[in-house]
Amino acid sequence: MRKIIIAIPKGKRLLGKSYEVFKKAGFSSKELEGEIGQKEHKQLEFASDDGAALFLLVSIEDIPQYVDKNWADIGITAFDCYREYELASETLQHSLRGDNFTSDLLPDLRLCGESRFCVAGRQEDREFYEKCKQSDEKILEVATQHPNITAKYFVKKGIVADVITVTGSSELMPKHGGVDVIFDIVETGRALAENGLVIFDEAMPIQTKILVSKAALKYDENIGKMIGVLKDAIE
Numbered sequence: 621m622r623k624i625i626i627a628i629p630k631g632k633r634l635l636g637k638s639y640e641v642f643k644k645a646g647f648s649s650k651e652l653e654g655e656i657g658q659k660e661h662k663q664l665e666f667a668s669d670d671g672a673a674l675f676l677l678v679s680i681e682d683i684p685q686y687v688d689k690n691w692a693d694i695g696i697t698a699f700d701c702y703r704e705y706e707l708a709s710e711t712l713q714h715s716l717r718g719d720n721f722t723s724d725l726l727p728d729l730r731l732c733g734e735s736r737f738c739v740a741g742r743q744e745d746r747e748f749y750e751k752c753k754q755s756d757e758k759i760l761e762v763a764t765q766h767p768n769i770t771a772k773y774f775v776k777k778g779i780v781a782d783v784i785t786v787t788g789s790s791e792l793m794p795k796h797g798g799v800d801v802i803f804d805i806v807e808t809g810r811a812l813a814e815n816g817l818v819i820f821d822e823a824m825p826i827q828t829k830i831l832v833s834k835a836a837l838k839y840d841e842n843i844g845k846m847i848g849v850l851k852d853a854i855e
Contacts, residue, residue: 645849
C-alpha cells in the first residue's frame with residue numbers, strides 16, 4: 621500500500637506542535653516522538669505506527685515546494701512561507717507555478733501564537749511613514765526578509781515602496797541601513813523595543829496551515845480520508 625508522505629517543520633518551535641495535529645487525528649509515530657526534543661535531527665524520516673504514513677522533517681521554508689512538486693502529499697507550514705512561495709512562483713517561467721497545492725481545506729492551526737506581520741520603524745520616522753500613505757510622490761524604503769509579501773502589501777495600501785531584501789536582523793536597518801521601516805514578523809515585540817523600534821501598523825496575522833497536493837488529493841482516496849479525519853480532530 622502506498623504511504624502518505626507528510627512534511628512537517630523540523631524546527632524546535634513547531635515540530636512538536638505540528639506532530640500533535642496528526643497524532644490527535646490518529647496518525648502517531650513512537651519513532652518520531654523519541655526524536656522530538658532532541659537538539660539536532662540527524663534522522664529525517666519516520667514511519668507512522670500503522671505504517672500508513674511517512675513523516676519527513678523539512679525546513680519550514682521548503683515545505684510549500686515539497687507539496688507543490690509532489691515530493692510530499694501533505695505539509696504544515698506558516699503563512700509567510702507558503703505565500704512568499706506562491707508569489708515568487710508567479711514570476712517563474714516553468715510549469716509549476718505554485719498552484720499545485722491547496723491551503724483552504726482546513727482552518728488555521730494557530731500554532732504561531734500572536735505572531736503577525738508588522739510595519740515598524742523609529743518613532744522619529746513615523747511622520748514620514750504617514751505622509752507616504754497620503755502621497756505617491758514619496759518613496760518608502762522598506763527592509764524585509766519577505767520581499768514578495770511586502771511588495772504586494774504596500775501596493776494594496778497604495779504606498780510607493782522600495783523593497784530591500786535582507787536575510788536577517790532587519791531591526792538594525794532603520795538605524796544603520798538608512799531605510800525608513802521594516803516589514804517583519806513580530807510576536808512579543810521585544811526585539812523591536814530593544815532596537816529602538818515601534819510598530820506603525822499591524823499588517824496581518826501569521827497563520828499555520830496544512831497544504832495538500834492537488835494531484836495526491838485527486839488520485840489517492842486516502843488523502844481525502846485523512847483530510848476528513850484531520851478536520852474533525854482540529855475542530
